[in-house]
Amino acid sequence: MPGWAGRVNIDGMPDAAAVPLADPRLPRKLYRSSDGRWLGGVARGLAGHLGLPVIWVRLVFVGLFMADGLGALLYAAFWFFVPLGVGGVDAQRPPALTTETAADGRRRLVARKPDKGQIAALLLMVVVAMVFVGKVNLGGGAKAYLWPTVLVGAGVALVWRQADNARRARWVEVGRRRRTLTLLRSAAGVLLVTAGVSGIFVLQGSAAHLGSVLQAALAVLVGIALLAGPYLVRMTQDLSEERLMRIRAQERAEVAAHVHDSVLHTLTLIQRNAESANEVRRLARAQERDLRAWLYKPEGTGKDEADEPDTLAEAVRRNAAEVEDKHGVPIEVVIVGDCPLDEGLTAQMQAAREAMVNAAKYGGDGGAVQVYAEVEGRTVFVSVRDRGPGFDLDAIPGDRMGVRESIIGRMERNGGTARLRAVPDGGTEVELEMERAEKTS
Amino acid sequence: MSDAKEPSGSAEPNGGVTGADAPGRHVRVVLVDDHRMFRTGVQAEIGQTERTGVEVVGEAADVDQAITVITATRPEVVLLDVHLPGGGGVEVLRRCAPLMADAEQPVRFLALSVSDAAEDVIGVIRGGARGYVTKTITGTDLVNSVFRVQEGDAVFSPRLAGFVLDAFASTDAPPVDEDLDRLTQREREVLRLIARGYAYKEIAKQLFISVKTVESHVSAVLRKLQLSNRHELTRWATARRLV
Numbered sequence: 001m002p003g004w005a006g007r008v009n010i011d012g013m014p015d016a017a018a019v020p021l022a023d024p025r026l027p028r029k030l031y032r033s034s035d036g037r038w039l040g041g042v043a044r045g046l047a048g049h050l051g052l053p054v055i056w057v058r059l060v061f062v063g064l065f066m067a068d069g070l071g072a073l074l075y076a077a078f079w080f081f082v083p084l085g086v087g088g089v090d091a092q093r094p095p096a097l098t099t100e101t102a103a104d105g106r107r108r109l110v111a112r113k114p115d116k117g118q119i120a121a122l123l124l125m126v127v128v129a130m131v132f133v134g135k136v137n138l139g140g141g142a143k144a145y146l147w148p149t150v151l152v153g154a155g156v157a158l159v160w161r162q163a164d165n166a167r168r169a170r171w172v173e174v175g176r177r178r179r180t181l182t183l184l185r186s187a188a189g190v191l192l193v194t195a196g197v198s199g200i201f202v203l204q205g206s207a208a209h210l211g212s213v214l215q216a217a218l219a220v221l222v223g224i225a226l227l228a229g230p231y232l233v234r235m236t237q238d239l240s241e242e243r244l245m246r247i248r249a250q251e252r253a254e255v256a257a258h259v260h261d262s263v264l265h266t267l268t269l270i271q272r273n274a275e276s277a278n279e280v281r282r283l284a285r286a287q288e289r290d291l292r293a294w295l296y297k298p299e300g301t302g303k304d305e306a307d308e309p310d311t312l313a314e315a316v317r318r319n320a321a322e323v324e325d326k327h328g329v330p331i332e333v334v335i336v337g338d339c340p341l342d343e344g345l346t347a348q349m350q351a352a353r354e355a356m357v358n359a360a361k362y363g364g365d366g367g368a369v370q371v372y373a374e375v376e377g378r379t380v381f382v383s384v385r386d387r388g389p390g391f392d393l394d395a396i397p398g399d400r401m402g403v404r405e406s407i408i409g410r411m412e413r414n415g416g417t418a419r420l421r422a423v424p425d426g427g428t429e430v431e432l433e434m435e436r437a438e439k440t441s
Numbered sequence: 442m443s444d445a446k447e448p449s450g451s452a453e454p455n456g457g458v459t460g461a462d463a464p465g466r467h468v469r470v471v472l473v474d475d476h477r478m479f480r481t482g483v484q485a486e487i488g489q490t491e492r493t494g495v496e497v498v499g500e501a502a503d504v505d506q507a508i509t510v511i512t513a514t515r516p517e518v519v520l521l522d523v524h525l526p527g528g529g530g531v532e533v534l535r536r537c538a539p540l541m542a543d544a545e546q547p548v549r550f551l552a553l554s555v556s557d558a559a560e561d562v563i564g565v566i567r568g569g570a571r572g573y574v575t576k577t578i579t580g581t582d583l584v585n586s587v588f589r590v591q592e593g594d595a596v597f598s599p600r601l602a603g604f605v606l607d608a609f610a611s612t613d614a615p616p617v618d619e620d621l622d623r624l625t626q627r628e629r630e631v632l633r634l635i636a637r638g639y640a641y642k643e644i645a646k647q648l649f650i651s652v653k654t655v656e657s658h659v660s661a662v663l664r665k666l667q668l669s670n671r672h673e674l675t676r677w678a679t680a681r682r683l684v
Contacts (some may be wrong), residue, residue: 335637
């Protein structure tokens with residue numbers, strides 16, 4: 001299954017490692033392995049259960065098969081009665097940590113290219129079956145039934161495996177794009193079984209009646225389809241509807257959880273800090289930002305908060321958020337374009353942050369601080385403006401290095417420019433311009 | 442249109458008002474928002490800046506109500522929320538298209554939303570709204586915006602300007618269509634200043650042009666955004682997986 005290999009938490013042998021981890025009281029239950037299996041996953045499941053290499057179990061089955069087909073019967077019985085297991089999807093069994101690296105590696109390989117293993121298995125089985133057929137020495141009459149029986153067996157195996165796959169797909173919610181393939185496989189299985197059964201009929205000497213037998217069978221099938229059809233359709237519809245409802249409920253639960261966690265928490269804090277206007281504002285802004293990020297999730301913000309930003313937009317947003325949190329002054333950010341950060345831009349970001357801090361500290365009373373960042377061609381432009389009382393660089397004593405060093409100086413050292421100017425109607429604007437580094441690639 | 446009783450326009454309101462404060466001007470407004478609390482809040486805000494003469498003549502909480510109220514009252518400006526039960530602001534715009542096109546007394550829409558997601562913003566603008574402001578706007582600015590929209594100008598918030606710039610920014614595109622699809626250098630400059638948080642008046646000072654010129658630039662941008670540029674906008678939206 002494509003898309004299947006990516007889900008590494010699926011464990012082929014859930015009971016082997018998971019049970020002692022999860023709950024020691026649980027008895028070790030036998031599951032068929034859904035991963036890396038050749039046929040029904042019986043051998044792999046057994047191997048995991050018994051702690052044996054898979055190949056041994058498989059050899060044993062083959063050996064038993066030679067003993068008048070006993071292995072096949074046994075295998076079929078296991079297949080029928082033992083449930084398919086997937087670790088990590090079942091809620092009771094968390095993803096197991098498999099320590100068998102060899103088995104793990106092997107399993108992944110098989111999982112990634114499932115067809116190879118299956119084809120090999122089928123070939124092997126055909127060979128074994130032929131050997132078996134050649135070897136078995138039954139009465140002349142009985143031997144003739146063998147091939148039809150093998151056909152029926154193959155068909156049944158095909159359909160059963162299909163059912164297993166469908167079940168597994170439901171667990172992991174693999175998409176429906178493989179529906180045609182599924183249908184084809186089922187059809188092939190049915191065809192095989194039909195051919196086998198017909199073969200048996202033919203051998204019984206009722207070849208003359210084959211036509212009428214087939215007709216009767218067809219009539220019965222059509223009748224069943226007519227009777228059960230509507231019911232089946234209805235059932236599938238109900239099922240899919242139920243599934244949809246479940247997904248919706250899950251989504252709602254997620255929203256509720258988030259709202260509960262952050263919003264209610266913040267509201268409580270606000271109630272508690274009601275007399276401190278600044279704190280309330282800070283909390284509300286932080287919450288607003290968080291909720292927005294969560295609701296409207298722009299591209300690229302799905303990242304972990306912890307790691308360093310690597311694009312300009314991200315860095316600007318992060319800086320603004322941090323300054324906003326620290327100083328309780330709302331900062332409105334508008335970003336046009338985006339580009340990866342390089343050394344110069346990192347310096348520019350630091351300068352911008354300094355400018356934001358200044359704006360929040362000295363100009364925050366006039367309203368929100370506005371930050372604008374634009375990437376146009378090779379030039380990155382950042383403007384930070386406040387509506388405070390304004391600022392005159394010449395009037396600042398020469399020993400105050402904050403602006404000169406951390407904004408202007410920093411920009412110039414890195415080959416950019418910084419301008420401070422008073423905005424006509426009050427307030428200060430800091431403009432930072434920097435060329436992006438040439439691409440090395 | 443009912444006559445304005447108070448001849449109060451002489452009092453110069455605060456800074457950013459442009460040509461709006463002609464004496465006795467009166468704008469009838471319908472408020473469409475599904476949150477009653479917010480509607481009350483806006484009413485109160487507008488009430489505090491009474492002198493500028495904005496009168497709320499109707500309220501609606503969903504799309505159907507909005508259509509009914511707007512048709513019945515024929516306001517000059519509709520303050521429209523983007524997220525509404527029954528199809529959202531875009532649906533209201535769609536169903537009010539004939540009213541907007543009315544030559545005699547057009548109904549104009551100003552989107553007023555808490556959302557500043559790009560697809561919401563671009564969606565209502567292309568649906569025919571004359572402007573977009575976020576709900577953090579002050580009462581004064583809101584009143585000014587209403588006047589501006591009523592006069593047929595466009596009102597851009599910094600964020601909206603940012604989105605528009607972003608949409609038109611990719612100059613590496615093949616030279617599509619006519620010049621109509623491009624922003625002129627001046628329009629771009631104006632937008633950039635809006636995005637930087639400048640008021641129209643400040644932009645006028647900065648660029649040594651009149652406020653009227655700024656407004657016409659902004660209107661031109663709005664027109665381009667609505668009428669043309671489908672090509673680039675689609676491309677832009679696709680790149681952002683918005684469509």
